Amino acid sequence: DIQMTQSPSSLSASVGDRVTITCRASQGISNYLAWYQQRPGKVPKLLIYAASTLESGVPSRFSGSGSGTDFTLTISSLQPEDVATYYCQKYNSAPWTFGQGTKVEIK
């Protein structure tokens, strides 16, 4: 099975900072990659699919890039409401594996 590895596991940044989270697949998955945001105590929310397509209603400070094995989620200007854990997920075929998550905090 393809493994999904996120880095870093956690990060702390200041409001307004640019934040980058990486997700690496152990084999190529084309662009079948989604990103989710899970705020504390809340249900996960889809942010990006097809590696770079922003879900409707998601702020434009979020962006995704990559293809094949290496993917990136970028928050261009971190806001207090972005405190959350972010997950990537492959969906080209079963199993629809998630990364282990990246916890984002405000410094």
Place this chain on the structure above:
Amino acid sequence: EVQLVESGGGLVQPGGSLRLSCAASGFTFNNYFMHWVRQAPGKGLVWVSRISSDGGSTMYADSVKGRFTISRDNTKNTLYLQMNSLRAEDTAVYYCARVEYGNIPYGYWGQGTLVTVSS
């Protein structure tokens, strides 16, 4: 408004069984593939199972294969997860989630139901 509402969680002893339900409303249920995803307390998201729109095709994570069965009743707009031979490591919040047209995952999630496996 799309709604997914899980129920059926609770405390069960190791080796026991439980059936989760996910009641869907606000959309044409029989047009959508559905998944179950779980999250152990303080841990990450883990994909569990998937079922096709007509129920004819199912897939499972290796960790639950042979113990869990996903099914659906399109006349009742309800998704199910029958969980047998439960283990402590199955303790988690279980979410149902809808796959969007174009195989785009999880535009909608339920609020989750907690399953605790403990003696």
